[in-house]
Amino acid sequence: MSSLIQAKDLEVHRQGKYILQNVSLSVGKKDFITIIGPNGAGKSILLECLMGTFMPDKGEINKKNSLSIGYIPQNFNPDNSMPISVKRFLMLRKNFTPKELKSVSDETNISDVLEKNLSNLSGGELQRVLLARSLLGNPELLILDEPAQNLDIKNQLNFYNLLNQIYQTRNISILMVSHDLHMVMASTKQVICLFHHICCSGEPQTVAKDPEFISLFGNDMAKMMSVYQHTHDHSHNEKLND
Amino acid sequence: MIEPFLIRAIIAGIGVAIITGAIGCFVVWRKMAYFGDSLAHSALLGVALGLVLGISTNLGTMIICSVFAILLIWLQQKKVLATDTLLGILAHAALSIGMVTLSLMERSVDLHSYLFGDILAVTNHEIYLIIFGGLTVLIFLFFNWSSFVLTTINEKLAKSEGLNTMFNQLLIMLLMTIVVAVSFRIVGLLLITSMLIIPAATARQIANSPEAMAVTSSILGIFAVMLGIYISLYFDTPSGPSIVVASVIIFVSTLFLSLFRKN
Numbered sequence: 001m002s003s004l005i006q007a008k009d010l011e012v013h014r015q016g017k018y019i020l021q022n023v024s025l026s027v028g029k030k031d032f033i034t035i036i037g038p039n040g041a042g043k044s045i046l047l048e049c050l051m052g053t054f055m056p057d058k059g060e061i062n063k064k065n066s067l068s069i070g071y072i073p074q075n076f077n078p079d080n081s082m083p084i085s086v087k088r089f090l091m092l093r094k095n096f097t098p099k100e101l102k103s104v105s106d107e108t109n110i111s112d113v114l115e116k117n118l119s120n121l122s123g124g125e126l127q128r129v130l131l132a133r134s135l136l137g138n139p140e141l142l143i144l145d146e147p148a149q150n151l152d153i154k155n156q157l158n159f160y161n162l163l164n165q166i167y168q169t170r171n172i173s174i175l176m177v178s179h180d181l182h183m184v185m186a187s188t189k190q191v192i193c194l195f196h197h198i199c200c201s202g203e204p205q206t207v208a209k210d211p212e213f214i215s216l217f218g219n220d221m222a223k224m225m226s227v228y229q230h231t232h233d234h235s236h237n238e239k240l241n242d
Numbered sequence: 243m244i245e246p247f248l249i250r251a252i253i254a255g256i257g258v259a260i261i262t263g264a265i266g267c268f269v270v271w272r273k274m275a276y277f278g279d280s281l282a283h284s285a286l287l288g289v290a291l292g293l294v295l296g297i298s299t300n301l302g303t304m305i306i307c308s309v310f311a312i313l314l315i316w317l318q319q320k321k322v323l324a325t326d327t328l329l330g331i332l333a334h335a336a337l338s339i340g341m342v343t344l345s346l347m348e349r350s351v352d353l354h355s356y357l358f359g360d361i362l363a364v365t366n367h368e369i370y371l372i373i374f375g376g377l378t379v380l381i382f383l384f385f386n387w388s389s390f391v392l393t394t395i396n397e398k399l400a401k402s403e404g405l406n407t408m409f410n411q412l413l414i415m416l417l418m419t420i421v422v423a424v425s426f427r428i429v430g431l432l433l434i435t436s437m438l439i440i441p442a443a444t445a446r447q448i449a450n451s452p453e454a455m456a457v458t459s460s461i462l463g464i465f466a467v468m469l470g471i472y473i474s475l476y477f478d479t480p481s482g483p484s485i486v487v488a489s490v491i492i493f494v495s496t497l498f499l500s501l502f503r504k505n
Contacts, residue, residue, distance in 0.1 A: 053398070071402040071403075076396055079395075081273075081446060082391075082452055083452065084451060085450065088451055092388055093403065117450070118395075143402075
């Protein structure tokens with residue numbers, strides 16, 4: 001099997017509304033897929049379904065045997081009530097060697113903050129630490145849920161540069177939810193626009209030429225989605241049995 | 243020669259300080275102070291149940307507290323009301339039903355000692371319970387430590403690494419019920435939360451790792467119990483509140499010291 005994860009016709013509904021409907025996608029080796037979509041579109045749930053931490057109501061997911069996944073959750077906010085060093089936090093992950101800890105720390109440039117308290121890190125440092133943690137155990141696939149959401153523009157650029165670098169140097173696939181499409185344009189191979197169902201997907205290089213697409217993926221997500229909904233030929237009905 | 247009642251008090255106090263100190267860290271980290279408080283309130287119904295059924299009050303407490311914890315999780319999942327509202331309803335319902343039941347009983351019950359504890363009147367039987375319950379809690383904490391810590395830091399991350407976070411949370415809650423059930427006779431139902439959070443909050447000022455915080459918290463709890471027993475004997479004050487006063491003194495001095503050191 002060439003693909004790492006294959007999802008077919010995923011469906012999740014809550015209180016008569018679709019969270020996900022007919023979502024099928026496949027992540028292959030060396031893929032770099034970016035999922036975009038407005039808040040509440042079902043992006044995080046989709047990632048959780050793919051990881052196996054959330055059971056979809058319908059559909060099937062096939063994973064490559066013993067697929068190892070590195071994950072960065074959305075809105076990771078360490079609480080100050082627990083004193084824990086970055087190093088100890090990284091050590092909570094299993095199955096890696098001290099040598100790997102060193103090399104991953106160098107790769108993500110966090111060697112200087114290993115002894116720092118997790119809750120005292122700057123936004124950029126924290127995201128690099130999370131990236132480092134996801135890379136421990138040498139995973140074949142990274143699943144990142146808005147990894148640069150709370151960063152300022154400079155740190156966002158640094159983060160995505162680092163991510164690109166990791167993607168180039170490692171034999172790794174990336175599946176990411178992000179709104180910062182302009183920053184990953186160069187490396188992302190496929191863009192999936194999700195609003196409970198997959199609205200569109202394709203290579204960014206080709207779709208990027210489309211003026212509609214450019215207006216779609218500007219910074220203002222809300223505005224972008226309203227433009228999107230009005231120009232689309234299908235409706236976005238969320239109700240079941242409609 | 244030390245009086246036997248004093249030896250019993252010291253042993254019971256140390257045992258309770260060790261387990262409340264360790265599990266108390268999770269109470270602080272997971273912001274479960276109100277949950278602990280509610281659990282302790284509901285324990286009075288457990289006392290009543292124990293007396294009515296003629297079983298040990300500790301067992302009655304354990305049963306009621308476990309039912310309480312499971313009921314709470316179930317209602318939380320159903321998203322009926324906000325958690326603190328649910329806690330308030332459940333806790334005070336249990337407390338009041340417990341009080342009413344106790345007052346209906348033929349024999350008189352020393353309510354005061356249940357509410358504020360009486361470490362100087364601890365029996366051998368209660369010491370065995372503390373040791374047995376305490377060891378159970380410590381063993382579970384020891385073998386699940388990393389998963390508990392990771393679940394506490396971030397549930398989604400823990401889940402993605404194959405941990406059963408739901409089970410972990412339930413286990414932490416059940417361990418708390420054991421702690422409440424075996425130790426409420428020492429500081430009383432109304433003050434048990436302070437044993438859970440004050441030593442842990444004090445330890446937070448000093449410790450630099452989760453493990454160190456748990457150990458420090460237990461040690462500080464032991465100091466508080468010793469100082470409290472001393473205050474209680476010397477000034478003839480109620481033992482439960484004296485222990486809490488002692489732990490507050492330790493907390494305030496540590497806080498000042500750490501603020502002073504930072505400046």
